[in-house]
Amino acid sequence: MKLENLARADLSIQQAREHPSPWMIVWIALKSHKGALVGAGVFSFIVLAVLVGPLFYTVDPQLTDYAVRNQGISWQHPLGTDNIGRDMLAQVLSGGRIALAVGFAAMLLSLFLGTVVGVIAGYYKRLDGPLMRLTDLFLAMPLLPLLLVIILLFRDALRDIFGLEFGIFILIVFVIGITSWMQTARIVRGETLAIKEREFVLAATSVGTSGLHIISTHILPNILSPIMVSATLGVASAIITESALSFLGLGFPSDFPTWGRLLYDGAPWIGIDSTNWLVRVFAPGIAISLTVLSVNYIGDALRDAIDPRVRNK
Amino acid sequence: MLKYLSKRLFFAIPTLLIISFALFAILDLAPNDPTSNLPITIPPEVRAEIKTSLGLDKPFHIRYFKWMEQFFINEPLNLIEEITGLEIGDSESRLRVRSWSSHSPVVDSIVERLPQTLWVVGLSYVFGILIALPIGVVSAYKQYSWFDQIGTFVSMVGFSIPTFFTGLVLIVVFSVWLSWLPSTYDTTHDITDLSSLWYQIKQMTMPVLVLAFYNAAQLSRFMRASVLENLNLDYVRTARAKGLRDRAILLKHVLRNSMLPVVTMIALGVPTIFTGAIITEQIFRVNGIGQLLITGINSADIPLVQSLSFLFAVLIVAFNLIADIVYGILDPRIKYE
Numbered sequence: 001m002k003l004e005n006l007a008r009a010d011l012s013i014q015q016a017r018e019h020p021s022p023w024m025i026v027w028i029a030l031k032s033h034k035g036a037l038v039g040a041g042v043f044s045f046i047v048l049a050v051l052v053g054p055l056f057y058t059v060d061p062q063l064t065d066y067a068v069r070n071q072g073i074s075w076q077h078p079l080g081t082d083n084i085g086r087d088m089l090a091q092v093l094s095g096g097r098i099a100l101a102v103g104f105a106a107m108l109l110s111l112f113l114g115t116v117v118g119v120i121a122g123y124y125k126r127l128d129g130p131l132m133r134l135t136d137l138f139l140a141m142p143l144l145p146l147l148l149v150i151i152l153l154f155r156d157a158l159r160d161i162f163g164l165e166f167g168i169f170i171l172i173v174f175v176i177g178i179t180s181w182m183q184t185a186r187i188v189r190g191e192t193l194a195i196k197e198r199e200f201v202l203a204a205t206s207v208g209t210s211g212l213h214i215i216s217t218h219i220l221p222n223i224l225s226p227i228m229v230s231a232t233l234g235v236a237s238a239i240i241t242e243s244a245l246s247f248l249g250l251g252f253p254s255d256f257p258t259w260g261r262l263l264y265d266g267a268p269w270i271g272i273d274s275t276n277w278l279v280r281v282f283a284p285g286i287a288i289s290l291t292v293l294s295v296n297y298i299g300d301a302l303r304d305a306i307d308p309r310v311r312n313k
Numbered sequence: 314m315l316k317y318l319s320k321r322l323f324f325a326i327p328t329l330l331i332i333s334f335a336l337f338a339i340l341d342l343a344p345n346d347p348t349s350n351l352p353i354t355i356p357p358e359v360r361a362e363i364k365t366s367l368g369l370d371k372p373f374h375i376r377y378f379k380w381m382e383q384f385f386i387n388e389p390l391n392l393i394e395e396i397t398g399l400e401i402g403d404s405e406s407r408l409r410v411r412s413w414s415s416h417s418p419v420v421d422s423i424v425e426r427l428p429q430t431l432w433v434v435g436l437s438y439v440f441g442i443l444i445a446l447p448i449g450v451v452s453a454y455k456q457y458s459w460f461d462q463i464g465t466f467v468s469m470v471g472f473s474i475p476t477f478f479t480g481l482v483l484i485v486v487f488s489v490w491l492s493w494l495p496s497t498y499d500t501t502h503d504i505t506d507l508s509s510l511w512y513q514i515k516q517m518t519m520p521v522l523v524l525a526f527y528n529a530a531q532l533s534r535f536m537r538a539s540v541l542e543n544l545n546l547d548y549v550r551t552a553r554a555k556g557l558r559d560r561a562i563l564l565k566h567v568l569r570n571s572m573l574p575v576v577t578m579i580a581l582g583v584p585t586i587f588t589g590a591i592i593t594e595q596i597f598r599v600n601g602i603g604q605l606l607i608t609g610i611n612s613a614d615i616p617l618v619q620s621l622s623f624l625f626a627v628l629i630v631a632f633n634l635i636a637d638i639v640y641g642i643l644d645p646r647i648k649y650e
Contacts, residue, residue, distance in 0.1 A: 142584070142629060145591070148606070148607075270484060
């Protein structure tokens, strides 16, 4: 009797080791990777800075003041001003807010689409073929040209409906979301196929549980970890895509500059004396790079943490 | 092999057709008017005439098939004529895909711009591969050594920093501070002697460097992972047990096996770097096809944008096919699946 209990306890420990819960994964990842720990620290700092920073640093990023244009670093303007006298620190902070908001919103959309497509393809055999062909088709699309074209064509229409800032926000989140769900869908499908064959799904099916219920209570909780990894890496790539679009002049307008747009506006001044160009290029550039780098470090560590081959070393 | 090939090809053609349709539909459904950029003094009747002359009054399916005819039949025929000098049919009256802003055939301007892109993209890819493969192999072989630590850190940085920022940093360092290299690419530059060749090398350095760094970062991560995976396999232990030297195991057995996924990755990466070149060309003012696309988008030149986007799609599908074929040749197991 005692022995049996022990064996059962041992089994559950082993199961926990093979299938750690999402929070376990985060713990393992941060514990074993120094890079992920530093990444998490840097990322939290950036998020806090752009969220809470504007409460303390109350300069209006849109305030133009020609009297103080092109100023260097000073107490009044810690990062100087741009060519029409807007405060750079305030712009970098507010630009970060938009960039991160776009990154998270686009990631959520792409995660939602990817998970829905992946779970349905993995669970319903009849839909597997068509949905995976659709995924392949999206992977064969020239995404960057397509993104640029869609933004060009629908920018004005959406601006009229939702207003200047919100219109372009919706458009960019939408286009990034619908063009980046394919990797998630492939991963989720693979995981679903594996989980579907397990005994507890068979047991649930045998007592007459509906497909939808099985997916929501048995399959989804079990594939949460790979989805989480996808989400992390998705934020990084969404931030890069948004800033690339803004850098090409087809993202956010100068009135609501994101980091990419600040870089785009600062780039033509490179090398021109007394224009504060050094800060205008490096401040947003370093902000983008640090954000993406830290998120990628976290994502890498998470991916290692859910990979049993790496974890059990 | 033939069966495997034909199966792949069978999937590639409908893919391209669907993509061409999707591209055409997106551009067509969009609320966009080619005459909106013209002066407002032009009366509506003239605008209507302009639209008729552009064929915009025809229904959707007719325009789509006309465009297909131009793109898949007329333009290839013209290209063949130009290359071989032969005249096939009535080449003067053949309808061509024309740009709305310059009115010259789109294919001509693409052909004109392609060499610059190919040089920059091609060289950067070759350099990227040449840097990445040795770094990846050594990193994996000496896992957790200082070389590996630095290598993985640099590749993580290269993979995370967007190319438009690396490009600007290079301009700041090499053009502004050191003034070694020109910050913009002069495409009218002719190579006549050694000094002009030197200038050409100098002006290509930065765009090539930016893309090479990015490609190398991605590939070396992949190469390292692939070698690591192979180093733990049974055949390596067997080779070691029969007394082979580490060098021979690494170079003969592990390298060959771990190159399999990497070669596919290299083929699959070609179209992505073409789209990546859109940004790099914009930074350094290289007038390649990426810049052509951006100018086309900014001037709402639909036929140009359509053709270029479709060209990118063709590249992606073609290199997917190449990756499949190469994989099939390198790994005979694949064919029989």
